[in-house]
Amino acid sequence: MCTVCGCGAGETKIEGHEHAHVHADGTVHSHPHGHGDDHHHEHGIGGDLDFGAGPARAHVPGMSQSRMVQIEQDILSKNNAYAAANRKWFDERGIFALNLVSSPGSGKTTLLCRTIELLKDKVGIVVVEGDQQTANDAERIRATGVPALQINTGKGCHLDGHMVGHAIERLQPADESLFLIENVGNLVCPAAFDLGEHHKVAILSVTEGEDKPLKYPDMFRAADVMLLNKCDLLPYLEFDADLAEANARRVNPDLTVLRVSATTGEGMAAWTDWIESGLEAQRGKHGATVDALKARIADLERQLAAR
């Protein structure tokens, strides 16, 4: 169990890969929360210290062996390092990676299946499916004919950069392909965890509330694209699509919003066009990487020849 996915140590299962992945320091202790014995440290913190004014700033060296050590690091730095490594790996190979996030039931898997049907003849696709339990979603994706890997997070509420790193190893996506990640259905936690994707894509369905972007702003702020799904149902609902869009833009003025129906295929062309332009940009990066590598090889050969 890696430390970034601390929730539910030992619970994460990568499909077909049931190794006991227990880091020595990654164990979550589930002791009962007994206040009685938790606060027996001798630190004279009780009455002296108000939040924001730690006692250590008044520490006199030599008076005690205690000392302050500056850390100044982001709590998520470990996850961010895994994510950055994933992103570099994708960029070097011209792979375009998307992280799909939404509430449970917004139609992410159906949307993915439809997207795959539309694109699989043009580009290589692999899918990572995140759920607490079952491999049902990965099986649905595999039925479309593309490779899929299920990650079960157990008690965890989100995928993290480390899990996706393992998924990359397992799936070995081809150069210049599309890497799709369906995150755990949850509008809160996945917002904070970078996986190394190029864009988060939030999916909101018209059977939810128009105010969801206001209720869960972190996710809609973290996303670059919002797909308003199940638009074929609009005639039967009181859902105000314009209001939903306005709410989403209030949280994130730069958000690209596309109205789609994964069931009827309405609006899907705009979505696949958007993906194809992303793939094109990644192909450009791949070309640049290959050129740089060729230049490096030529340079090394020149050095060898000169010896």
Place this chain on the structure above:
Amino acid sequence: MHEMSLAEGVLQLVEDTARREGARRVKLVVLEIGRLSSVEPEALKFCFEAVTHGSIAAGAALDIVDVPGAGWCLPCAATVPLQEIYGACPNCGSHQVQPTAGTEMRVREIEID
């Protein structure tokens, strides 16, 4: 409950530093948590106690420094206080406010023996 993951992240940074400094134990951990970040301080405190049991930071006090939110309001061309990540500018009511402070989640320092 991603606070549990965050508490694990804090413990990791604390343990790495404590080991490097040859500490016997950790007495105090100081975090900076912005008001616009995705962290609930009370939940984080609860999780911190749970994850530090049996570690070098067992029993350490946790000091969470609250960092107020601020943003740059485009229409006002000024820095304004911000209560919520999608909040309106208190001066002009616009939502075109880019958060500039209060989104941090950092381990600032620790006190060790």
